[in-house]
Amino acid sequence: MTEALLEVESLTVHHGQLCAIDxxxxxxxxxxxxxxxxxxxxxxxxxxxxxxxxxxxxxGCIRLDGQDxxxxxxxxxxALGISLVPEGRRLFSSMTLExxxxxxxxxxxxxxxxxxxxxxxxxxxxGRRKQSVWQLSGGEQQAVAIGRALVANPRVLMMDELSLxxxxxxxxxxxALLPEILAQGVSILIVEQDVSQGVNxxxxxxxxxxxxxxxMGTPAELTSEEIDRAYFGAGLHNLTxxxxxxx
Amino acid sequence: xxxxxxxxxxALVGGFYALFACGLSLMFGVLxxxxxxxxxxxxxxxxxxxxxxPRLHVxxxxxxxxxxxxxxxxxxxxxxxxIQKSIDRDPFTTLLVTFGLSVVxxxxxxxxxxxxxxxxxxxxxxxxxWHPASIIYISYVSLAVLAAAxxxxxxxxxxxxxxxxxxxxxxxxxDQEAAQLSGANxxxxxxxxxxxxxxxxxxxGIAYGMMTQFAPTxxxxxxxxxxxxxxxxxxxSLWGTLVGGIALGIAQQFGAHINLSYQILAGNILFLVVxxxxxxxxxxxxxxxx
Amino acid sequence: MVGAALLVCLLTAAPWIVPAEFATTLTNFxxxxxxxxxxxxxxxYAGMVSIGQQAFVGLGAYATLYFAIKGMNxxxxxxxxxxxxxxxxxxxxxxxxxxxGGYFSIATWVVSDTALLIIGTIAVLGGGTGRTMPxxxxxxxxxxxxFSYLATWFVALIVVTGTYFLLRSRTGLVLASIRDNExxxxxxxxxxxxxxxxxxxxxxxxCGAAGxxxxxxxxxxxxxxxFNLQWAAEMLFVSMIGGLGTIEGPIIGSILxxxxxxxxxQQGVWYLIxxxxxxxxxxxxxxxxxxxxxxxxxxxxxxPVGHWVEYVPSDV
Numbered sequence: 046m047t048e049a050l051l052e053v054e055s056l057t058v059h060h061g062q063l064c065a066i067d068x069x070x071x072x073x074x075x076x077x078x079x080x081x082x083x084x085x086x087x088x089x090x091x092x093x094x095x096x097x098x099x100x101x102x103x104x105g106c107i108r109l110d111g112q113d114x115x116x117x118x119x120x121x122x123x124a125l126g127i128s129l130v131p132e133g134r135r136l137f138s139s140m141t142l143e144x145x146x147x148x149x150x151x152x153x154x155x156x157x158x159x160x161x162x163x164x165x166x167x168x169x170x171x172g173r174r175k176q177s178v179w180q181l182s183g184g185e186q187q188a189v190a191i192g193r194a195l196v197a198n199p200r201v202l203m204m205d206e207l208s209l210x211x212x213x214x215x216x217x218x219x220x221a222l223l224p225e226i227l228a229q230g231v232s233i234l235i236v237e238q239d240v241s242q243g244v245n246x247x248x249x250x251x252x253x254x255x256x257x258x259x260x261m262g263t264p265a266e267l268t269s270e271e272i273d274r275a276y277f278g279a280g281l282h283n284l285t286x287x288x289x290x291x292x
Numbered sequence: 293x294x295x296x297x298x299x300x301x302x303a304l305v306g307g308f309y310a311l312f313a314c315g316l317s318l319m320f321g322v323l324x325x326x327x328x329x330x331x332x333x334x335x336x337x338x339x340x341x342x343x344x345x346p347r348l349h350v351x352x353x354x355x356x357x358x359x360x361x362x363x364x365x366x367x368x369x370x371x372x373x374x375i376q377k378s379i380d381r382d383p384f385t386t387l388l389v390t391f392g393l394s395v396v397x398x399x400x401x402x403x404x405x406x407x408x409x410x411x412x413x414x415x416x417x418x419x420x421x422w423h424p425a426s427i428i429y430i431s432y433v434s435l436a437v438l439a440a441a442x443x444x445x446x447x448x449x450x451x452x453x454x455x456x457x458x459x460x461x462x463x464x465x466x467d468q469e470a471a472q473l474s475g476a477n478x479x480x481x482x483x484x485x486x487x488x489x490x491x492x493x494x495x496x497g498i499a500y501g502m503m504t505q506f507a508p509t510x511x512x513x514x515x516x517x518x519x520x521x522x523x524x525x526x527x528x529s530l531w532g533t534l535v536g537g538i539a540l541g542i543a544q545q546f547g548a549h550i551n552l553s554y555q556i557l558a559g560n561i562l563f564l565v566v567x568x569x570x571x572x573x574x575x576x577x578x579x580x581x582x
Numbered sequence: 583m584v585g586a587a588l589l590v591c592l593l594t595a596a597p598w599i600v601p602a603e604f605a606t607t608l609t610n611f612x613x614x615x616x617x618x619x620x621x622x623x624x625x626x627y628a629g630m631v632s633i634g635q636q637a638f639v640g641l642g643a644y645a646t647l648y649f650a651i652k653g654m655n656x657x658x659x660x661x662x663x664x665x666x667x668x669x670x671x672x673x674x675x676x677x678x679x680x681x682x683g684g685y686f687s688i689a690t691w692v693v694s695d696t697a698l699l700i701i702g703t704i705a706v707l708g709g710g711t712g713r714t715m716p717x718x719x720x721x722x723x724x725x726x727x728x729f730s731y732l733a734t735w736f737v738a739l740i741v742v743t744g745t746y747f748l749l750r751s752r753t754g755l756v757l758a759s760i761r762d763n764e765x766x767x768x769x770x771x772x773x774x775x776x777x778x779x780x781x782x783x784x785x786x787x788x789c790g791a792a793g794x795x796x797x798x799x800x801x802x803x804x805x806x807x808x809f810n811l812q813w814a815a816e817m818l819f820v821s822m823i824g825g826l827g828t829i830e831g832p833i834i835g836s837i838l839x840x841x842x843x844x845x846x847x848q849q850g851v852w853y854l855i856x857x858x859x860x861x862x863x864x865x866x867x868x869x870x871x872x873x874x875x876x877x878x879x880x881x882x883x884x885x886p887v888g889h890w891v892e893y894v895p896s897d898v
Contacts, residue, residue, distance in 0.1 A: 099469060123475035135470035137463045139528075148463045151456050152475030197475055326684025328633070377866050385865050387631045387684050388822055392862035395815045399851040399858070512811065516695060519688045553710070557699040560692055564677060567689070571680040 049108075050075040050232050051096070051127075051201050056105035058088075058095050065091040066102070067256040073201065078223060078233045080247035082240050084276060087253040089236040090132050093203050096234075097129040098122045109200070123152060126200030132209065134190040136178045142189055143174035149193035156198025157229045163192040166225065184215035191219070195226065202226065203234045208242055220246050240272060254278045297428050298549055302542030304430065307438030308503065310537030312496040312514060313521035314445060315489035317533055320522070322465040322485040325375060325386045329394040331515030333490060334497030336397060337363055338506045339405060341412050341498050352413040356498045360491050367490025368483040375486065376479055394511065401508035409505030412498055437499045441537070444492060445530050452530075461485050513556070520563040526576025535574060593735055598728075605731045609799045611840050612731075612738040613792050614816055618824070618832030619745055620788035621817035626827035627749065627757045628781040629764075633814045634690025637697045638667045638786045640809035642793025644701055647803050650717045651706070657733055660794040667790025671783045678782075679775065691811070698809035712804025715797055730799035737791050746829050748784075757781065761827075815854070819861040825871025834873050 051073040058066035066088045073079045083089050094100050096107055098119035107115045114122055137145050146160050153159070164171045167188050173181070178189060187207060194202060208216040216239070223233060223246055237243030244250055244264045252260040252275040260267070260275030312334065319327050327333075340362065341355035350358060374393075378385040421431040452458040463471040464481045472478050500506055500514070517540060525536020540559050547558020566573065592599075596608060617635065624630045645666040649659035674693060681689050702710040718726055748754055756777050759767040768774055797803050816839065824835025839857055846853035868875055 097473060099472070118477070119472040120475050120477045123473065129473050131470060131473060135467050135473075137466040137470065139462060139466050140459070144459055144462075147456070148459050148471065148476070149474045151460060193474060320684070326688065328684070328688070374866070381866070381869060383683055384625075384629070384631060385869065387687055388818065388865045389862050391633060391687075391815070391818060392822075392858045392865065395819075396855050396858040396862070399855045402851055403855070516688070516692060519685075520692065523685065523689075553699075553703065557696065560696045560699070563692060564696070567677060567680060 048075060049073070050110060051234070052106075052108040053092075053096065054106040054108070056092070056095065056107065057103045058091055058100055058105075059103045060091070065256055066095065066253075068105075069253070069256075069258050071251050071258070071261065073232055073234055075200075075232055076227060076230070077248040078227065078235065078246055079249050079251065080243040081234065081236045081251045081253060082238070082243045082272075082276065083253035083259075085238065086255070088256040089238075089253055090205055092253070093129055093205050093234070093236055094131075096203065097127060120152065123197055123199075124154065126154065126198075128194040128197050128199035128202050130187075130190045130194045130202070130204040130207070132205040134186045136186055136189055136193070138179050139177075141175050141177055142170060142181070145178055145189055145193050146196055149196040153196055154198040158195045158198050160196060163196055166195075166222065167192060183211050184219070187211060187215075187219060191222070195231070199231060201232050201234055203236075205236045206238060207235065208237065208239045216242060240276060244272065252276060293425065293427060294549070296425075298545045299542055300428060300430065302545040303538045304434040304438050304541070305544070306538030306541030307441040307534075308434070308496065308499055308537070309517050309521050309540055310525075310534040311437065311441035311444060311492060311499065313518040313525075313533050313537060314448065314530060315491075315493040315496070316515075316518045317522050317527060317530070318448075318485055318489045318492075321528055322461055323371070323375070323379065323482050324383065325379065326390065327375075327489075328387065328390040328515065329397060329511075330390075330493060330518060331511030331513070332394050332397040332401075333363070333493045333511070334500060334514060335401065335506055335508065335511040337494035337497030338410065338412060338501035339401060341501060342410050345413070352502065355412060356495055359498060360494045363494035364487040364491040367487040370490075371483045371486030372479060376482065379482075394515075398508050398511060405508060407507055407509070409507045410501070411505045412501035431503075433502050437503065440495065440499065441534065444495065445534055448488070448492075449530050457481075457484060517559065520559055523563060523571075523573055524566045526573025529573075529575040532573055532575030539574075590739065594732070596731065596735070605727050606799070607840070607844070609727070609731045609734045609795070611836060612734045613796050613799070614820060614836045614839065615833055616734075616738050616741045616792040616795075617789055617813060617817045618820040618836055619742055619829070620785040620792070622821040622826060622828075622832045623745055623748075623781060623788075624785045625818075626821065626831075627754075627761060628778050629761055630778065630782065631684075631687045632690040632785075633687050633811070633818070634692070634694035635785065635789045635817060636809050636811060636813040637690070637694035638671070638789035639793035639796065639813050640694070640697060640701065640805065641670060642667050642790030643797035643803055643808040644707055644793075645790065646794040646797045647707055647713075647715055650715050654717070656715055656717045656794075656798050657729065660733060660737065660791060660798075663794040664787040664791040667793075668783050668787040671786035672779075674786075675779045675782050679778070691814075694809060694811075694814075698805045701809070702805045708803060710805060712802055712807075715801040715803055718798070718801055726801070727799075730795060733798060734795040737795055741788050741791065742829065742833070749829070753777070753780075812854075815858070819857045821871075822861045823857070823864050823871055825873035825875075825877075826869070828871075828873050828877070831871050831873045835871070838872070 049072045054070050056066055056069045057064065069092065081089050081092060091100060095102050098117060102115065106113060109125055109127060114125060137148060146163060150160055178186060181189065191204070207219055220242060227233060235243060235246065247264060249263050250261070250267065251258065252272065254275065255278070259278065260271065316327065316330050319325050337359050341352065341359050344358060345352055345355050348358065374389065375386065378389040421429045423429055452462055460471065460476050460481050461484065463474065464476060464478050468478055521533060521536040521540050524539055525532030540562065543562040544555050544559045548555035596605065617639065621632065621635055624632050642663045645663035646656055646659045649662055650656045678686060678689055678693065701707060707713070721729065756772055759770070759772060760774050760777060764774055793808060797808065820835035820839050821832045823838060824833065825831030842853045842857060864871055870878065
């Protein structure tokens with residue numbers, strides 16, 4: 046059994062008076078793809094942003110490799126190995142493709158990914174590296190955002206709503222990259238509104254409904270009915286120790 | 293010939309305005325902070341030069357070598373303490389804090405140095421000028437300041453576009469959160485940007501002290517000019533700042549030519565006209581002011 | 583309510599109770615209260631930080647001067663001066679509203695500076711050197727002091743109570759919604775720009791009235807005094823220290839300011855340095871100001887303008 050890489054324990058996050066995340070716990074193991082799915086407003090993005098350090102939780106604990114990172118600053122967490130590809134790409138709009146990657150590389154940890162390696166991963170990039178990023182298509186921008194996060198050599202790569210605003214064929218291409226990233230020793234945590242993509246790509250699935258966990262399990266043992274119910278919330282099912290897959 | 297002189301004199305003073313304004317532009321572009329104490333910082337630099345030069349036996353001409361690094365350090369420290377604290381609250385607070393600081397600084401200087409004018413002593417250089425044609429006198433000091441302004445803007449442009457830290461600064465200016473997610477310690481980057489801004493404003497203040505006399509209240513009127521330059525030239529463009537400075541300088545010289553008391557008014561009018569017709573400035577990006 | 587009525591009567595009778603110099607101090611105090619209340623309306627409620635309100639102080643003063651030169655009684659000219667400022671404010675908003683945040687603020691100052699410079703070129707109004715307000719020569723100095731005090735006191739009363747009722751009205755609710763979340767307010771159908779514009783015009787009128795009574799109480803009118811940036815500094819500091827976004831705040835701040843000014847009068851400008859440093863400290867560490875802190879601590883309201891939302895569960 047592989048060790049827990051990222052542990053989230055009883056995490057509660059508020060936006061002002063609104064409770065966005067309510068007592069959520071899960072573990073990400075090394076080398077696995079964990080998908081967090083849920084409807085709009087379920088709290089998925091808030092979860093990733095809190096793990097990345099952009100929000101402070103009201104209570105609960107986040108650990109990376111056993112080390113408590115709950116109060117660390119965003120850039121400290123990047124240095125320790127957590128990278129987030131934020132929702133909406135958030136590229137540096139006044140800069141070129143290459144400059145965006147260079148910013149990501151400035152504080153990079155040593156590891157298999159450097160700009161050269163990113164250019165091998167995305168063959169179309171070298172030819173357009175001097176272009177301003179606002180001239181790129183949505184799918185290309187997403188690739189640059191992933192590259193920018195990868196080049197820091199994270200232990201855990203978190204990706205928020207990869208498929209948002211992209212054509213299905215582009216989304217498939219991006220998801221096809223995941224095994225290659227995994228092969229380099231990076232664990233992946235994805236957040237998806239698109240259930241089929243999320244479940245297909247994942248080793249394990251965690252579903253959020255209005256801020257709390259509605260379901261956890263592997264794709265193999267979850268029927269699509271169960272996923273629908275967990276996603277939309279009709280008749281809440283809590284598969285816990287019964288499912289036999291959770292610690 | 294008169295018109296040529298107006299343009300030349302305007303360009304010369306415009307160089308100074310551009311040097312003065314680039315710190316303001318940097319602070320706003322990166323930190324999103326309008327430093328209402330910007331003008332007063334330049335005046336403080338002048339007083340520091342006046343204070344230190346005789347004590348350290350340094351000629352006024354070289355005072356910037358000492359004062360600029362001091363101000364760079366000061367900028368970093370002030371940013372990491374006061375300014376960061378007000379940024380953490382809201383933009384409102386930074387306006388109020390910098391305005392408050394401006395008033396406090398001006399009145400403190402008034403108490404310490406009285407309202408008499410001072411200048412940075414550069415000996416006989418102040419009067420010397422080049423006399424290429426009948427009524428055209430180009431003072432060496434003004435020419436040197438214009439050259440310095442162009443050099444500083446060039447260096448700044450190169451620094452921002454080619455260096456790693458320069459890229460970080462631009463990244464933080466574009467999207468602070470995304471820069472954090474890329475590993476940047478944004479407060480440190482803010483500090484660097486503030487240090488650069490303070491350094492340029494110190495240089496501008498000393499230049500001012502060499503060209504003319506300054507007093508505790510000089511900061512206010514120069515802040516106005518710096519702001520007008522940034523709006524006329526366009527936010528986010530260093531070369532816009534240079535062009536804006538020269539445009540303002542020429543407008544003022546033109547106004548002064550009509551009637552000496554119209555000098556500042558002419559500049560204000562140019563500013564208001566640009567605001568009315570093209571609010572993003574000559575080289576600015578649209579919506580950058582909104 | 584009784585206390586308020588008593589206070590009003592007392593203050594109205596003041597000129598006959600207190601010596602003339604104190605009446606002058608009270609006059610200056612109320613001028614500051616008017617300006618601070620208006621600044622607070624602009625900044626605390628409409629989110630517009632202006633460091634150029636002295637433009638309207640000056641314009642109000644000079645409008646009064648103009649009317650007085652034309653033969654009107656200066657006291658009668660006060661509301662007209664306020665009206666002039668309100669009218670002038672309209673085109674100014676179209677210029678200023680192109681900017682936001684700090685750029686808006688500095689632009690207000692540019693406007694003020696421009697007004698100063700333009701007025702300074704008009705010879706009949708005294709040009710750069712200034713001139714005396716006509717129409718007051720028939721009064722003795724103490725009569726001038728008393729009557730200008732009464733005028734100022736009444737203007738202050740109108741301005742403060744007017745602001746109070748404005749904020750308790752629907753407009754006040756609109757303003758609070760804009761202040762809290764502009765995007766949400768817009769999507770709820772609020773015409774944010776129109777609301778801001780009306781507040782700017784009101785604040786211009788208020789400061790114009792302040793300038794008018796200022797001109798009467800200090801009858802030598804010159805641009806450098808009427809358009810002085812110091813008014814902006816005082817309005818701002820006083821509102822910040824007292825408590826932004828409250829009616830009581832500017833009043834309390836003004837009291838503190840005057841106490842400090844009177845005590846430290848001999849030490850040159852130290853009182854201003856202290857007040858400025860205090861305002862900075864308040865902004866950084868206690869942004870709700872003195873009144874805000876007091877209110878939080880003791881849960882009292884003198885002039886409540888806030889709204890509480892009550893959750894009423896439905897019967898379904």
